[in-house]
Amino acid sequence: MKINRRSLALGAAGLTLPGLVRAQSGTIKFGFTAALTGPFNEFGEGINRGAQIAVEECNKAGGINGRMVELAEVLDDQLVPDRAVQNLRRILDNREIVGLMCPSGSGPTLATADMIQADGRPIINPQAQTPTIIYPNGPDKPPRPNLFSISIGNLVESEKLAAALSEFTRIGILHESTGYGVTGADLVRREIMRRKPAARVTVESYNQRAQDMTAQLVRVQRANAEAMLVIGLGADFAVIRRNMSRLNINLALFGAAGAVTVPYIEGAGDLVAGTRAVNHAAFGRRPMHGAAQKFADLYRAKFGTDRWYGPDAANPLISLAGTVGSGYDCINLLIDAIRRISSTAAADVVRALDQTKDYEGATISRISFSPQNHVALKLEDLGTYEMLKRGDRVVLELRD
Amino acid sequence: MDDFFFSLLLAGISVGAVYALIALGLNLTFWTTKTLNFGQGSLMMLCAMLTVFISSQGVAITLAVVGSLAVVAALGMFIERWTVRPSLQSSGGSMGWVVSTLGFGIFLQGMAAKCFGSQAVAFPDVVFNAQDFVTLFGQYISLQYLVVLAVAVALILAFELFIRRTVWGQAVHAVSLDPELALVQGIPVRRLILGSFMLSSILAGVAGVLIAQIGGTVDPAFGFDLVLLGFVAAVLGGMGSSLGALAGGLLVGVISKLVGGYVSTAAEHGIAFALLMLALAVRPQGLFGRPEVSKA
Structure with a gap:
């Protein structure tokens, strides 16, 4: 049989056509890479669960204009930037994916941000806090056109933390040595100094998973700090709190959003009482918004009162908002944008996201974006909580 | 004594004691087979995670610790039989044991993540909690730190006595010098090697439990960094010396904490390790090691 260019072209077209048709008429596909396993899977598996709930909810209601939605590519990066880059390459190679969610941490998200921007498809950041993810040239410059964020950004968080610490003059900041910790500590220090130029701030760093923080703590103590802020993850915060107790260091203790998670509460036990921390206000208000x-x-119905939800059916853990709810909101925002614009073309969905106005999310009661503003979370969406011991249970009470 | 200095010293001695236990565990297998079990970190983790799991089933914490130590001891035998022995039996002095002990450690990590989840779980207080302390010369001393130090020093001294004063200890010594001659002399070399791996694993387990109660949480990735520091302690003290392991561990712990406290916490390990490199440049065989003499 003779094969000429014409028949080859026809064959190629024949192979491609069903894909095109499928893309038009099949399911609407989303994808993401996250820490589904490994020590940080509290966050990655959390957003995965949130995304699953959003997809099921949408499909149960008939999908988007009759088309079902699907999480077509969900890959595990264990919060390792290199692996996140490889995973995202694979996801972006799938041209049927019309919307994405950023990985769970600042490291993987920063590593993939340029790639995502170059691709142009819409992507929403659920958890990574570093401001340069959205605003690579500074917060006063335009954002990356296709990257949006609903996470607790370092900028807003630092403002809230500085406000909470404003009653103290000598403050210690202990932060993990990652991008999240370094940026967060720097922003909080600057904000404290802006509010109270006479304040004395001592900043110390530690490596994730260190088992003893004595050197850092005694340096903070030597600076006569009255209060200390920890910017890091829950398990390390537990090490710090227990270490403080062993050294008989009694300072007013504050934590950033990443710290107020189950590993801290379980790891530090009764010692958590009195700790104050900043996190989503939505889950601390009673009644919660709709x-x-x-x-x-929906979460309780699907997964029960598990580690993410907490043991109290009536009162989910505050951290459920950040660990799971943010994934739910990201996928819902993509669904909402596609529904409004009736298109899955990248430019159209990005334009629709830019026009998002007062969308009621689970973690943020009113989400709005504009071409200049791609960060949804505002100061009033955050609350300062105090941890209290009630019987054998630790509860977080919203203070402001 | 200055409070600042004292706090750093005590913490350094306490974590250094744990490094010493790990170093001693590494020494044990080095004596009998000239190999090191690079999966020690995973055994530390597994012992701590099993303790959490067993105690969560309502078993008394001491029994949970003993049960977990029994499991890691059995794993120690498995490691010797299936990861070390095959590579030692191969011709040409294979270094396959490095990869296989490390690989087995990573396998254990994966299994622990599968069985217990990959998130950090709270480790129960074994003897004292973080709030228990005694006051000595006006200084506040955590009982948890004291327990770590006391257990580590007691184990190392007991081990040193065992080696010096018992027939079995002499047999271990003989195997470390010349296993073939020891075999000819009727010493049960195979059983001693197996025993050394069991004991090494138990020491790793004890170190895991001690450090986990200091931190308060444990997860499948726990232990890997500690083995590195334990290895440094073993080399600094002199590979194969129990007292060297103790001195090396305490030195690494104390220098790290003092550098962290007086210079910079960011440089805690960097400067400490640079000092240790300097020490080894001056005395390559380590503090308590003897220079190797080879006969023509």
Whole structure:
């Protein structure tokens, strides 16, 4: 049989056509890479669960204009930037993916941000806090066109933390030595100094998973600090709190959002009482706003009162918002944008996201974006909580 | 004594004691087979995670610790039989044991993640909690730190006595010098090697439990960094010396904490390791090691 160029071209077209048709008429596909396993899977598996709930909810309601939605590519990066880059390459190679969610931490998200921007498809950041993810040239410059964020950004968080610490003059900051910790500590220090130029801030760093923080703590103590802020993850925060107790260091203790998670509460036990921390306000308010309550009910129905939800059916853990709810909101925002614009073309979805106005999310009660503003979380969306011991249970009470 | 200095010293001695236990465990297998079990970190982790799991089933914490130590001891035998012995039996002095002990450690990590989850779990207080302390000369001393130090020193001294004063200890010594001659003399070399791996694993387990109660949490990745520091302690003290392991561990711990406290916490390990490199440049055989003499 003679094969000429014409028949080859026809054959190639024949092979491609069903894909095109499928892309038009099949499911609407989303993808993401996250820490589904490994020591940080509290966050990655969390957003995965949130995304699953959003997809099931959408499909149960008939999908988007009759088309079902699907999490077509969900890959595990264990919060390792290199692996996140490889995973994202694979996801982006799948041209049927119309919307994405960023990985769970600042390291993997920063490593993939340029790639995502170059690709142009819409992507929403659920958890990574570093401001340069969205604003690579500074917060006063335009954002990356296709990257949006609903996470607790370092900028807003530092403002809230500085406000909470404003009653103290001598403050210690202990931060993990990652991008998240370094940026967060620097922003909080600057914000404290802006509010209170006479304040004395001592900044110390530690490596994740260090088992003893004596050197850092005695340096903070030597600076006569009255209060200390920890910017890091829950397990390390537990090490710090227990270490403080062993050294008889009694300072007012504050934590950033990443710290107020189950590993801290379980690891430090009774010692957590009195710790104050900043996190989403939505889950601390009673009654919770509609979307937050609905999400909590959906989560409990699907996964029960597990490690992410907490043991109290009526009161989900505050951290559920950041660990799971943010994934739910990201996928819902993509669904909402596609539904409004009736298109899955990247430029159209990005344009629709830019026009998002007062969307009721689970973690943020009113989410709005504009071409200049791609960060949804505002100061009023954060709350300062105090940890209290009630019976054998630790509860977080919203203070402001 | 200055409070600042004292706090650093005590913490350094306490974590250094744990490094010493790990170093002693590494020494044990080095004596009998001239190999090191690079999966020690995973055995530390597994012992701590098993303790959490067993105690969560309502078993008394001491029994949970003993049960977990029994499991890691059995794993020690498995490691010798299936990861070290095959590579030692191969011709040409294979270094396959490095990869296989490390690989087995990574396998254990994966299994622990599968069985217990990969997130950090709270480790129960074994003897004292973080708030228990005694006051000595006006200084506040954590009982948890004291327990770590006391257990580590007691084990190392007991081990040193065992080696010096018992027939079995002499047999271990003989195997370390010349296993073939020891075999000809009727010493059960195979059993001694197996025993050394069991004991080494138990020491790793004890170190895991001690350090986990200091930190308060444990997860499948726990232990890997500690083995590195234990290895440094073993080399600094002199590979194969129990007292060297103790001195090396305490030196690494104390220097790291003092550098962290007086210079910079970011340089805690960097400067400490640079000093240790300097020490080894001056005395390559380590503090308590003897220069190797080879006969023509």
